[in-house]
Amino acid sequence: MRQTWRWFGPQDQVSIQDVRQAGAEGIVTALHHVPTGAVWTPGEIAARREAISTAADGTDTGMRWDVVESLPVSEDIKKQSGDWRAHIDAYRESLRNLAEAGLETICYNFMPVLDWTRTDLAWTLPGGATCMRFDLADFAMFDIHVLERPGAAEDYDAALQDEAARRHAQASDAQRMALAKNVVFGLPGAAESFTLEDVRDHLAEYAAMSEAQLRANLVDFLSEVVPTCEELGLRMCCHPDDPPVPLLGLPRIMSTEAHYSEVMRAVDSPANGITLCSGSLGARPDNDLPGMMQRLGDRVHFLHLRNVKRETSEIRGSFYEAEHLGGDTDMVALVEAALREEARRKAEGRADWSIPFRPDHGQDILDDLGRRAQPGYPAIGRLKGLAELRGIIAALEPRVTAELA
Template sequence: MIRDCKKLEQTWRWYGNYDSISLQEIVQTGATGIVTALHHIPIGDVWTTEEIEKRKKEIEDAGLRWSVVESIPVHEDIKRQIGNYENYIENYKESLKNLGKCGIKTVCYNFMPVLDWTRTDLEYETADKSTALRFEESALAAFDLYILQRSAAKSSYPEQVIQEAEAFYKKLSSKDAEILTDTILAGLPGSEEGYSLDEFKEMLKSYKGITANDLKEHLYHFLKEVIPAAEQAGIKMAIHPDDPPFPLFGLPRVVSTESDAKSLLDVVDSVHNGLTFCTGSYGARADNDLTGMVKRLGHRINFIHLRSVQHESGKSFHEANHLEGSADIPSVMRAIIEEQLNRKKTGRDDTDIPMRPDHGHKMLDDMNKESAPGYSLIGRLRGLAELRGLETGIRNTLEIH
């Protein structure tokens, strides 16, 4: 019997003053760690120790721990390598240094250009009448072709999707078109920027000529600059995959597959250059072998988002219940626990990897309350409870306590 192996640290994403869910309510979910950011600080500015300590004290006064920063946003100039990007990188390093001084040791971030995570429907009704987030390829194509009217849009989609998009658009009322536009451009929770239609068009123009290879090289440059600073600060960096994991609006996305992840890890071979393993984002692609990715890349996983999506036709999907859908979450959980055992055997001190239930359906009393899309209270509580039980059951089966 193997004993004394720490469990995953159960965490909860909280949006500070913007969040309708209180820290006291989070305490009652059983989570012990908070995942949050200083959303009020402009992108590119330094996070000062004063601001960090203020947020940290607020969390600790509620009996919780600030476990993970999600996220320090990467300025668009860094992604494009234009303007003041070098100064923004230096500011990023300074923020990491200050977080390290304050005892916060894990930072999640992403490198998605212009748009953060993207959905086309925030109120998709599931079989049990709860509502979920959905990405519908024909809806995105309808927006791209007929609302945004991007010149190269037609070459981005198969003919069948173009036909479905035309049919979709013809059924839209003006109000529906406005809702679709806001859903795509206004910015979902965690994204720090929203755009008007004209602003979005200008941002797309600013990426003209930047290929996937260019964006990868810009990411690798960022890693070579930032990871040494993270090492000095004692911080584990954890890059979040693209969501969804494929190009949108002609913009390249370069953290979508196992190959992408391995390449960026190889650029700076350090445990401080690690992954946020999001089973929902990677899992939106059927060709990503989630369990295999944990087995092969698990030693570089610094943070975990657990959720499942249900694949539909083409690239479409919707958020499933945490233990349902297209992802084999039990198999993934077992692989994560096995990774923890490997860490213990090799003397690593980071066996209690932070994990959070990612997204959740609106259900029960969630329906009567305001909450950020994907970040309902009861829906995520259900997810956390299911994941907690799954972990406990697997550990008991393996006789790990």
């Protein structure tokens, strides 16, 4: 399992030197400053590779760009409206430019409007660490009373409606604004940011779209770009919905094993694959992460290893980002399943037998608390997570290799 680290570019408060000291072997990044729908040019790609591999004094950092996360899919493509065909052409051109630069693994998602959603980006834990959290009552308050989405109240039961109204009445204007900012924070490091009016406009455009139609649009997109990936030797891997439940009246199509299985069958190619994110999928109690790795492992091209602690047993509920070994997902079982899949691939002679993973998210601890890095992406919290995951791998890999020899 290749140990990688997400880096948001030269403006990231966690430097490449920090990443080297953490022990990661490769970098996961993207051209976040390039607007969605535009071509990633060879020059921009080369500049990012140079920023990764060359230190300020001109020496080689020893780090390389391993995984693209993410090459974003425009809202026009998701809705099949506006400039969606031109955006697909641009996407193909970006894929060609990435392949020429030696990149092979491309992570993306197909979530409408918001790429991930939390209500608190720095929730304080009993020991003083902070983490990201999704509070369903706070989200209902935002949806019903701050965003004022038409029909929003119908998506929540009476008790949740009452709690949302109570919280809204007690909140100050500053608290309401802070909640709204957290919810629409969007994709980390992205070029675009949303206002509430932007969100309302996007929601109106999706109002008539069903889950089936959004899935059909994803299949159409993949049918267009996967042949290009096959030609170039690229592997696309779709990130799950985060959280993996319907929000804001929007359809969700990559939230469960059944969702992934359907899309893998619809575009049945090794180039159409999965980013298995244990944190996103783990927010649902009905998702069996080790089992998903066993059953879908042939198409898993990238792993996000993180953990969440669910606060209810409901499919849709509150949760927070736990320590990597401290949440509801059995991380040891998941890593073992990944190691077994790697061993199977290696025995088959697959060139892509080593699955890249990164310690996804992390709690802000120690010096992280004053660093103000990208929310969810602290230096020391992720270093701790990577060390824990590395320990699991070191303990299990010899046994798995011996059993399958």
